[in-house]
Amino acid sequence: MTEPVIELAGLGKHYGDRVAVDGVTFSVPAGRIVGLVGPNGAGKTTTLRAIAGIHAPSAGTVRVAGHDVVREPVQAKRRLALVPDEPALFSSLTVWEHLEFTARIYGVREWRAPAAALLEELELAERRDSLADELSRGMRQKVAVACALLHEPAALLFDEPLTGLDPRGIRTLYAVIRRRAAAGAAVLLSSHLLGQIEGLCTGFAVMRQGRLLFAGTHDELRERYADAGGSLEEVFFHLTEGDAPRAAAAAP
Amino acid sequence: MNPGLRLLAARLARGRVRLVTRRMRTVRGAIGIGATALFLLGFAALQVYGASHADVRSGVPAPETLRTLVPALVTVLTLIAAVSERGLYFTPPETGFLFPAPIGRRELLFYNLLTRLGVQVLSGLWVSLFTVRYAPLPAAAFAAVMLGFVFMYVAAQALSLGAAALEAYLAPAVRQLVRAGVIALVLLAAASAAMSAAPGTARERIRALLESPAVRAVSLPARPLGELYAATSGAAALGWGVASVALVLATVGLVLSFDVAFTERSLAVGQRVQRRLSRVLSSRAGDGEGAPRPAPRFRARAPRVPLPGRAGPLAWRQATELLRTPRALIGPLLFGVVWLVAMFGGMRAADGEMDAGRTSVLASALLMPVIFGNPIPFDFRRDLDRLAYLRSLPLRPTAVAAGQLFPAAVFFAAFEMLVLLGASRLTGTIPAAWIATAAVLVLPVSWGAAAVENLLFLLLPYRVGPDGRAGAQFLGKALLLMVLKVVTLGVLAAAGFAAWWGMAMLTGSPAAAVGAAALAMLVPCIPLTWLVGRTFARFDLTADAPAP
Numbered sequence: 048m049t050e051p052v053i054e055l056a057g058l059g060k061h062y063g064d065r066v067a068v069d070g071v072t073f074s075v076p077a078g079r080i081v082g083l084v085g086p087n088g089a090g091k092t093t094t095l096r097a098i099a100g101i102h103a104p105s106a107g108t109v110r111v112a113g114h115d116v117v118r119e120p121v122q123a124k125r126r127l128a129l130v131p132d133e134p135a136l137f138s139s140l141t142v143w144e145h146l147e148f149t150a151r152i153y154g155v156r157e158w159r160a161p162a163a164a165l166l167e168e169l170e171l172a173e174r175r176d177s178l179a180d181e182l183s184r185g186m187r188q189k190v191a192v193a194c195a196l197l198h199e200p201a202a203l204l205f206d207e208p209l210t211g212l213d214p215r216g217i218r219t220l221y222a223v224i225r226r227r228a229a230a231g232a233a234v235l236l237s238s239h240l241l242g243q244i245e246g247l248c249t250g251f252a253v254m255r256q257g258r259l260l261f262a263g264t265h266d267e268l269r270e271r272y273a274d275a276g277g278s279l280e281e282v283f284f285h286l287t288e289g290d291a292p293r294a295a296a297a298a299p
Numbered sequence: 300m301n302p303g304l305r306l307l308a309a310r311l312a313r314g315r316v317r318l319v320t321r322r323m324r325t326v327r328g329a330i331g332i333g334a335t336a337l338f339l340l341g342f343a344a345l346q347v348y349g350a351s352h353a354d355v356r357s358g359v360p361a362p363e364t365l366r367t368l369v370p371a372l373v374t375v376l377t378l379i380a381a382v383s384e385r386g387l388y389f390t391p392p393e394t395g396f397l398f399p400a401p402i403g404r405r406e407l408l409f410y411n412l413l414t415r416l417g418v419q420v421l422s423g424l425w426v427s428l429f430t431v432r433y434a435p436l437p438a439a440a441f442a443a444v445m446l447g448f449v450f451m452y453v454a455a456q457a458l459s460l461g462a463a464a465l466e467a468y469l470a471p472a473v474r475q476l477v478r479a480g481v482i483a484l485v486l487l488a489a490a491s492a493a494m495s496a497a498p499g500t501a502r503e504r505i506r507a508l509l510e511s512p513a514v515r516a517v518s519l520p521a522r523p524l525g526e527l528y529a530a531t532s533g534a535a536a537l538g539w540g541v542a543s544v545a546l547v548l549a550t551v552g553l554v555l556s557f558d559v560a561f562t563e564r565s566l567a568v569g570q571r572v573q574r575r576l577s578r579v580l581s582s583r584a585g586d587g588e589g590a591p592r593p594a595p596r597f598r599a600r601a602p603r604v605p606l607p608g609r610a611g612p613l614a615w616r617q618a619t620e621l622l623r624t625p626r627a628l629i630g631p632l633l634f635g636v637v638w639l640v641a642m643f644g645g646m647r648a649a650d651g652e653m654d655a656g657r658t659s660v661l662a663s664a665l666l667m668p669v670i671f672g673n674p675i676p677f678d679f680r681r682d683l684d685r686l687a688y689l690r691s692l693p694l695r696p697t698a699v700a701a702g703q704l705f706p707a708a709v710f711f712a713a714f715e716m717l718v719l720l721g722a723s724r725l726t727g728t729i730p731a732a733w734i735a736t737a738a739v740l741v742l743p744v745s746w747g748a749a750a751v752e753n754l755l756f757l758l759l760p761y762r763v764g765p766d767g768r769a770g771a772q773f774l775g776k777a778l779l780l781m782v783l784k785v786v787t788l789g790v791l792a793a794a795g796f797a798a799w800w801g802m803a804m805l806t807g808s809p810a811a812a813v814g815a816a817a818l819a820m821l822v823p824c825i826p827l828t829w830l831v832g833r834t835f836a837r838f839d840l841t842a843d844a845p846a847p
Binding site for chain 1: 301303307308313315318390391394400402471566805
């Protein structure tokens with residue numbers, strides 16, 4: 048088995064008395080695409096933000112490419128990228144300027160050719176000189192994805208990446224994600240669109256009320272919950288609406 | 300600093316210029332920016348003339364007063380900035396791009412301080428236009444105001460970071476103790492300051508308050524700025540200028556020295572600001588992550604409004620949302636109290652001028668919408684992102700306009716009456732009959748003002764950003780708005796006066812005359828409302844609405 052790129056060990060996050068994430072343990076190895084699924088308020092976004100070093104964990108550890116996110120935040124962040132659910136761009140910057148400043152932030156020296164290739168790949172080449180507020184929501188989403196991919200991160204985090212994308216945009220994004228995973232990136236994406244991501248992901252982590260109910264590969268999910276039905280959607284409802292037992296941590 | 304952050308700061312500055320030039324290419328943008336430029340230049344010329352001519356400068360306070368007043372003001376404004384959720388605020392694009400990026404904590408803080416410097420400098424420039432004429436040396440006062448604005452922002456960040464550090468390192472029970480201690484200290488300082496206030500005129504009371512040991516102790520860190528503002532010689536100005544710069548640098552050092560993970564707190568602050576703006580200014584939903592707000596114990600509900608053309612539900616919706624958004628009412632109410640005290644606090648002493656007092660109180664209350672604008676934007680201004688929905692309703696545009704304007708007009712009329720009653724209570728100069736007259740006239744005045752305000756908004760729409768900025772054309776639009784309101788209310792007043800005079804001549808009854816005046820002032824509001832409806836119907840949703 049390949050080395051895990053994203054490792055969560057007993058991750059907990061509390062807001063006063065409210066527990067957002069409770070002892071979550073799982074890992075994502077290089078080359079895998081893991082779907083983080085759960086109902087609203089399950090703690091998916093909090094988990095992604097903790098991995099990205101935005102939320103400080105109340106308990107447990109998070110490691111990205113071997114770096115502890117709390118102790119070595121800059122080193123860890125150099126190896127990851129987060130695409131948030133709402134693509135907030137700088138309205139007065141062009142698409143190309145977003146890539147330019149992202150390259151500088153991450154210290155990518157030879158960025159122009161990869162940036163141009165990313166714009167081609169994401170069908171944004173014709174909009175490279177457009178200001179952000181001239182773009183549709185789907186295009187802004189693609190710009191955020193392009194910026195996230197520019198420094199070739201080892202860990203890619205997507206928070207609801209399909210929101211606002213048309214079918215063609217979704218197909219393009221899938222291709223992009225698969226290529227990055229094939230190149231060795233560990234991908235963790237959260238989504239409510241279970242049917243859409245089922246064919247994309249190689250593994251799943253299912254959360255409810257801050258707790259991890261399952262973490263494993265697609266095949267393990269099918270095997271373990273064969274009684275619930277074959278599809279991810281049926282397993283999801285079985286896990287999140289019943290009194291499902293807490294699953295042991297595993298590498299999906 | 301990270302080269303990417305440097306590039307971003309530079310590109311954002313250039314981008315703002317680019318946005319302004321792009322807006323200049325449209326007729327609406329050119330009018331707004333042109334009016335802004337005229338307003339600023341005209342105003343600046345007047346102030347510079349006032350500051351440079353000794354015969355025009357009057358009422359310059361004594362340096363001793365300035366030495367205590369300026370630090371106290373700076374301290375109060377700093378505390379307000381620290382608790383008003385502007386501390387540690389990063390815009391959504393900044394949180395999206397910079398928080399997950401490999402940037403050090405200090406670099407990010409320094410970027411925040413640096414990029415907000417422009418806003419502080421502009422605010423300082425703007426405030427200095429009003430204030431330098433009241434200082435012994437205008438150049439020293441200018442430097443004090445500019446440095447004061449920078450200090451206020453940096454000190455507010457320091458206080459916010461201090462609070463974040465307390466949250467991060469102290470146990471909840473200890474945090475509660477510290478919080479209780481801070482509140483007790485503030486109450487103690489307030490009580491001590493209040494006890495220091497001697498009886499006498501308002502000015503004497505304020506001076507005693509400023510010179511109380513509590514106020515002096517709390518505002519001690521800002522003392523160099525007060526000394527610089529009040530400097531009477533070049534040498535003193537130079538010395539206190541150096542001290543003020545050192546104070547600002549020391550505060551920057553304090554901010555950068557805090558070892559606390561602030562991104563989570565900043566994200567929460569940003570989301571709160573976004574949610575509040577979403578609720579108050581538009582229909583945009585706030586971010587969903589985080590604890591849901593607890594349901595309030597009491598949920599206000601406005602009564603049904605029987606407006607013609609089925610406009611009632613629209614008015615009911617606006618009024619109910621307004622009642623359920625107490626924060627939208629607190630600001631204007633506080634402002635009303637300040638306005639009352641500032642305008643009428645010392646008027647009782649001038650008992651010999653009762654008639655002048657009455658007239659000025661009435662005029663001030665009735666002219667509030669002209670001078671300040673309606674501070675409760677529960678009308679088209681809040682519905683910029685709901686215009687498509689409003690257009691889809693099976694209502695005539697005039698009915699939509701009536702439904703949208705009604706709550707704004709009624710609430711502002713009520714607000715004006717509150718101010719009037721407060722002024723009456725403070726001054727004791729206004730007889731009940733005058734107040735009853737004002738109560739009848741205040742609704743047409745408010746309706747006319749709201750109609751003009753919304754008309755101009757639909758012609759030259761603007762959007763207030765999450766950081767409170769409303770675009771470069773905002774001041775120009777405010778100027779146009781004021782001129783239009785003066786004209787409109789002038790027309791209303793002329794119609795009202797003519798009707799009052801005619802009815803008084805015909806019947807000799809003051810009540811009938813006032814009723815006729817109110818009716819005559821309401822009648823022009825009908826075509827005004829129709830005009831607002833027409834403008835709403837012609838609003839091009841794809842081209843006219845400013846981008847979020």
